[in-house]
Amino acid sequence: MTAMWTDTQPAAGMPRLFERGEDLISFAGGLPDLDLLPLKELSEQLARLTRLGGRIALQYSTPHLAKALVPAITDLMAREGGSAGGAGNLVPTAGSQMGLLALGLGLATPGETVLCQTPAYPGAAAAFRTAGLRPYGAPEDAEGLDPQALRATVARLRAEGRQVRMLYCNPTFQNPTGATLSVERRHQLLDVARESGLLIVEDNPYGLLGFDGRTFQTLQGIDPENVVYLGTFSKVFAPGLRCGWIAAPEPLAGRLRRTTEVMALSPSAFTQAALAAFHARSGWDTLLDAYRERYRERCGLMADALQRELGTDGPWRWRRPDGGFYLWLRHTGRAGTRRLAVAAAEQGVSFVPGGHFGLDGECADTLRLCFSNAPRDRIAEGVSRLAVALRDAETDAKVTAETDSRAGAGAGAGSYLSPDSDADSDSDADSGPDADSGTGADSGTGADSGTGASTGTGAERRAA
């Protein structure tokens, strides 16, 4: 029995991970730093909301976005050149994870192929697979999604008889790479999407977390009639409220509303009212600035430490991101990071092996470090521990070795990302070695079978 991608696996074969207990430094989970939330103010507002409006806010409601929350969303989206439209364009969600499943169920038909920017947030691939869709890597070049190659890929897939109608991407401060698609590319992508009859799904949890406050025009802002936009309060406020939204052209919003009603019956009016009240009183500036500054600092500390420990001319390559939560490392000698996660855990540090972000285990020579929730004074120590583990990569953890072990493990590979443990042959067939899967040479490498690397998320709540 294999697990859902969200499960925290027991530390099979690596008991020392837990022996370390408190001493584990986690660079794994994508958690915001909630030290910055103004809790006193918030508790006063929540008390006021309960006292004055508890009977309304704690009642069932309908799958429409609370009008009171529209200004808060309009404000957020406008900061990146987007337009929330009116209440008719907005669908409340319990976060973008729900939004992903809702659009997989509500806007696509089972068996359909959905193109995905890769490496991809594993929750997206898992949601699409749960909806019966077949994720397929969209073509990329050094600058990210490649619009010209995309045209050819769509044509080829359709010639093979596949239905292809959607492209999923996370264009700004991407999870896991931290990369941002240039505005020029965004326009080209949207043009090709129009020509090819592709609906764009834009997942944008991190767009307002640029370290210097810089923002990038959202795809939704450029072509609101052909983009379904997933917004969330998880990273600009807090994930525990479970509140987000979908902004979509009206007919699609209607379909999504019916789907979310089946999924959840009712959104939380309480949560929406709490966020509306927070925005009405405080606006977003102060909190956003605080988050940005915090993550700029943490990212700087981590990148500086990496530079000291791993150098810039060694086998590990990375780029300093300009925003978001993550640093993405790639080994030029193709060391497999699943094993390195075990070695790292022994040193008392965790990360997420890159294979989790491949549609079918590609990216096995990469890893994701999350700096957003790492204590300031533990980052250098964590990176030192990491460096000890990574240096061992030179000798004994080649990707090929993992491929071999995968072969031994049989067909269960990829299960970490599959909703169904018996890895479905569709998805295996879809994203195997493929010239334009965009992940290039990585394809065909070992997917994590759910034993070792998932412990990269360690003893804490699962990575987002």
Added chain:
Amino acid sequence: MNQPQFDQLVEEICAVRVTDSETPLVDLGVDSLHTVALVMAVEDRFGIELDPDALADLSLTSSAGLLRVVREQLPGRAPAPSGSTSAPSGE
């Protein structure tokens, strides 16, 4: 704060036009959750604590009705409710 000023506050917070101060907010297109948001903002703005029972049927509240409730709570007008803390910042 006089009625026109208060109407303006309602317009600002509820994103509606107050065509008549006595019209129930619901008839102006303000839903119940938005009324809650309004009452929260009003408490905040005036530094008062309103009696939820005086607002029993929020959906029937009008801008003028709400201002009357607010005035009753302002110190110097009527006994302050037991929970009232901070000084009024309105008017």
